[in-house]
Amino acid sequence: MVIEIKDLVKHYGKFKALDKFSxxxxxxxxxxxxxxNGSGKxxxxxxxxxxxxxxxxxxxxxxxxxxxxxxDIKRDIGVVMQNVAVFEELTVFQNVDYFCGLYINxxxxxxxxxxxxxEFVGLTDxxxxxxxxxxxxxLRRLNIACGIAHKPKxxxxxxxTVAVDPQSRNRILENIxxxxxxxxxxxxxxHYMEEVEQICNRIIIMDSGKVIASGSKEELKSSIQIKEKIxxxxxxxxxxxxxxxxxxxxxxxxxxxxxxxxxxxxxxxGLLMELxxxxxxxxxxxxxxxxxxxxxNDVFLEITGKELRD
Ligand SMILES: Nc1ncnc2c1ncn2[C@@H]1O[C@H](COP(=O)(O)OP(=O)(O)OP(=O)(O)O)[C@@H](O)[C@H]1O
Numbered sequence: 001m002v003i004e005i006k007d008l009v010k011h012y013g014k015f016k017a018l019d020k021f022s023x024x025x026x027x028x029x030x031x032x033x034x035x036x037n038g039s040g041k042x043x044x045x046x047x048x049x050x051x052x053x054x055x056x057x058x059x060x061x062x063x064x065x066x067x068x069x070x071x072d073i074k075r076d077i078g079v080v081m082q083n084v085a086v087f088e089e090l091t092v093f094q095n096v097d098y099f100c101g102l103y104i105n106x107x108x109x110x111x112x113x114x115x116x117x118x119e120f121v122g123l124t125d126x127x128x129x130x131x132x133x134x135x136x137x138x139l140r141r142l143n144i145a146c147g148i149a150h151k152p153k154x155x156x157x158x159x160x161t162v163a164v165d166p167q168s169r170n171r172i173l174e175n176i177x178x179x180x181x182x183x184x185x186x187x188x189x190x191h192y193m194e195e196v197e198q199i200c201n202r203i204i205i206m207d208s209g210k211v212i213a214s215g216s217k218e219e220l221k222s223s224i225q226i227k228e229k230i231x232x233x234x235x236x237x238x239x240x241x242x243x244x245x246x247x248x249x250x251x252x253x254x255x256x257x258x259x260x261x262x263x264x265x266x267x268x269x270g271l272l273m274e275l276x277x278x279x280x281x282x283x284x285x286x287x288x289x290x291x292x293x294x295x296x297n298d299v300f301l302e303i304t305g306k307e308l309r310d
Contacts, residue, residue, distance in 0.1 A: 001063065002027050002154055002185045008047055008057035010040075010209075017043045018054065019209040025187060030180050032196030033189040034296065035206035036308055041189040042082060043209070045158050049079060061154065075103050078152035078184075082159045084143045086131050092142055093118065093127040100149035117149035120178075122171055137168025144172065148179065155179055156187045161195065173199050193296035193308060205300060212303050217296065224302045225252060226294045228265040230272055232279075234286035237261055241284060245275065261286075 003025035010018035017040050025031050033041050046052040048059055050068045059066045061073050086095045096114045104110045118124050121141040131139060140160060148155060157176065161169045177199050180186050190196060196203050197217050205213040205220070213220055237256055246254040250267040265271050272291060279286065300308040 001025070002029075002061065003048065003187070004058075004060040004063075005044070005048060006058045008044065008054050008059070010043055010047055010052065010054040017209050018047065018057075020057070021206070021209060021211060022057075023048075023204060023211070025185060027185050028180070028183075029202055030176070030186040030188065030200045032200030032203040033187060033206060034191065034193060034196045034203055034308070035189075036191055036300075036306070039206045040209040041191075041206065042158055044206075045156055045187070045189060049074075049077070049156070075150070076153045078147040078150065078155040080144050080147040080155070080157040080160050082162065084131075084139050086139070086142055086146060088131050091128050091130055092123055092134070092145075095131070095142060096145045096149050099146040103150040113149050113151065114145075117145040120148075121145045121175060135165070135168075137164040137171075140164050140168060140172065141175075144175065148184075153184060154187070155184045158189045159191070160188075161190070161192065191308065193300075197296065203296070205296070205303075207300070207304050207306075213299060220296060220299045221294045224294060224299050225266050226264055226298050226302060227268045228271070229292040229294070229298075230263045230265060230275065231290055231292065232261040232263075232275075232286040233259055233288040234261060234284070235259060237284060241278075241282060244278070248274075 001024055003023060005021065005023040008018045008021040021040065021044050035041050043052065047054045050066050050070065062076065064070065064073060066073055087098065090098060093114060096117055097110060100110050100114055104113060118127055121144055123138065123141055123145060126134060126138060131142065134142060144160060161172055173195060176186055176188065188200060202216055203214065203220060204211050215223065242254050242256060245251060245263060250265055250269065250271050252264040252266050255262050297308045
């Protein structure tokens with residue numbers, strides 16, 4: 001086991017930020033920690049890294065207890081924090097060299113690792129620039145290069161794509177997948193469900209300091225009642241028709257808002273054909289119809305009654 005967190009409890013004053021938070025990560029996984037703002041993702045990462053103390057529970061990394069002085073463990077961890085933490089007075093190269101130098105003494109080997117990591121995140125052409133000369137997306141990539149240059153076995157990234165342009169975001173997500181292919185175990189926190197769907201093989205959903213669901217995206221989606229959302233774009237529909245659809249045993253809810261009739265279905269059994277026949281028989285016309293499979297937001301909504309997004 002690469003990470004084993006058991007029953008972490010963490011208070012900030014009277015506020016309980018982690019409420020018996022537990023997590024296990026196996027070698028080779030890309031684990032996504034998904035939760036809305038304030039759900040406790042950063043707190044759990046900071047406790048995991050022994051950057052924060054906690055009230056009770058335990059943290060083991062690579063089978064050993066993690067403490068603030070566990071330098072042997074820390075050498076094998078790469079951390080990319082939410083806030084970009086680089087030195088303004090150092091160039092791109094010097095920044096990565098500094099962070100890599102915390103773990104690698106041999107300057108020749110270090111230069112090679114720094115060059116490799118800059119190449120990896122696409123910053124080779126910027127190595128002589130200073131952070132203030134980089135765009136937000138490039139700064140994020142520098143932040144990542146600083147965290148991974150020493151080739152850690154475990155890489156922890158806390159919301160590394162917040163406020164980055166789509167090009168840098170894609171590059172970052174591809175880089176993470178590549179790091180995993182090269183052998184690193186990854187823990188990735190985000191509140192963007194699309195990102196965990198894209199890159200994570202296992203997802204932990206957290207809310208109010210607790211794990212509320214975990215599994216692959218397929219497992220999470222099949223664990224909920226919603227199986228399909230059928231949407232019709234139309235100008236109008238009678239209350240009677242809405243009631244008729246709502247009364248169907250496979251329909252969980254029906255809503256008509258801003259020209260879209262949304263029907264939430266609990267069975268994967270082709271209700272669409274039945275609906276189309278009903279629309280035809282009752283002369284209900286529509287512009288478009290489409291069917292959507294559930295999202296992780298639906299999983300979150302069904303468990304907590306809230307939207308994942310703010
Ligand atoms: N130093 C602190 N003092 C008091 N409360 C804090 C502190 N740090 C975090 N909190 C509170 O603890 C809760 C969890 O915060 P945390 O930053 O871990 O959440 P998060 O899921 O990482 O959120 P975000 O996605 O916004 O980064 C939030 O309600 C936050 O306001």
